Amino acid sequence: AAAEKGGFASFMDKEIHDQPQAVADTLLGRTDIAGRLVLDDLRIDESVLRSIDKIVVIACGTAAYAGHVAKYAIEHWCRIPVEVELAHEFRYRDPVVNSRTLVVAISQSGETMDTLMAVRHAREQGSKVLAICNTHGSTIPRESDAVLYTHAGPEIAVASTKAFLSQITAAYLLGLYLAQLRGNKFADEIAEILGQLRAMPDKIQQVLDRAESIRQTAREMVDTSSVLFLGRHVGFPVALEGALKLKELAYIHAEGFAAGELKHGPIALIEEGQAVFVIVPSPRGRDSLHSKVISNIQEIRARGARTLVIAEDGDTDVLPYADVVFYVPQCPTLLSPLLATVPLQIFACELATSRGLDVDQPRNLAKSVTVE
Ligand code: G6P
Secondary structure, three states, rough: OOOOOOOOOOOHHHHOOHHHHHHHHHHHOOOOOOOEEEOOOOOOOOOOOOOHHHHEEEOHHHHHHHHHHHHHHHHHHOOOOEEEEEEHHHHOOOOOOOEEEEEHHHHHHHOOHHHHHHHHHHHHHHEEEEEEEEEOOOOHOOOOOOEEOOOOOOOOOOOOOOOHHHHHHHHHHHHHHHHHHHHOOOHHHHHHHHHHOOOOHHHHHHHOOHHHHHHHHHHHHHOOEEEEEEEEHHHHHHHHHHHHHHHHHOOOOEEEEEHHHHHOHHHHHHOOOOEEEEEEEOOOOOOOOHHHHHHHHHHHHHOOOOEEEEEEEEOOOHHHHOEEEEEOOOOOOOOOOHHHHHHHHHHHHHHHHHOOOOOOOOOOOOOOOOOO
């Protein structure tokens, strides 16, 4: 087993470090000789994909957070409304889906029963289903109309890491594919975004190379009983995923919030010493998102929070309000979850390890939940 872990202390640690490769492999071989994007297995007529008027992403757990990121990217690039729903909620509430809906099922294992039942229900309503999956020949892709495989390699640790980054990557490819097919973007625009995507594995590697400071912070926080995570835009699903990782691995109470929602409730939780991670969007963004999040940090710090800030290289605006800053390389905002998630994974893994816990097999959890 030690050899399988490739010198790492756990599969989780190994899989966190596999992420540059997982993302690179998911991007590999996705264009034909004409430079057009291609999917793996497409049993849906392109004319159907041109006429869909809604996308519904269904998934559970970490895969559902990948779906949230997908929504921001696909709506922005393709101008198609995207809903994201937990598969078990979707299945039992009589959702409005029909032959003009593309349902996207995201699943690492391809065997999650809740997601499979939702896939079957969607197909019964006449929807086409596209699976984003990491396991060749598993049930969900077999029962879907199209498949886009993530090439993360086998994920052994129960809590998902490299599958998540690969699912997000696949979702970007799907968004670009639809934008190309439906004529929302010119070929050169798509090529530019693809180029930015192809630069991401190296940037993820840079985040890994800087991991020691986040590990140190995690070790110092071994006795923490509650951590909050705030994010906005694509930083919101990153915050949710950061909180989930900490619950799963370290059994610490953790919640993720949309930063803008803070003043509508969660700010009541802030008291002296409360640890809060804040995922700060790029200051180079189009709008005032960055300054809004900075003022959120100010608000919670003024109420005694200990702020752990994830910000882009060069962002000095955060310094006056951050107890600790973890910088990640610059990249387009929509792609930033591929970087901002990584310190949060490392934090959860290191904190759980410091507590003497088995990060590969957390209590009560299963890698693949094959019952409803
Ligand atoms: C389980 C795992 C999670 C995973 C979820 C969905 O609950 O513990 O890590 O995110 O299932 O799994 P899937 O294989 O469908 O992505």
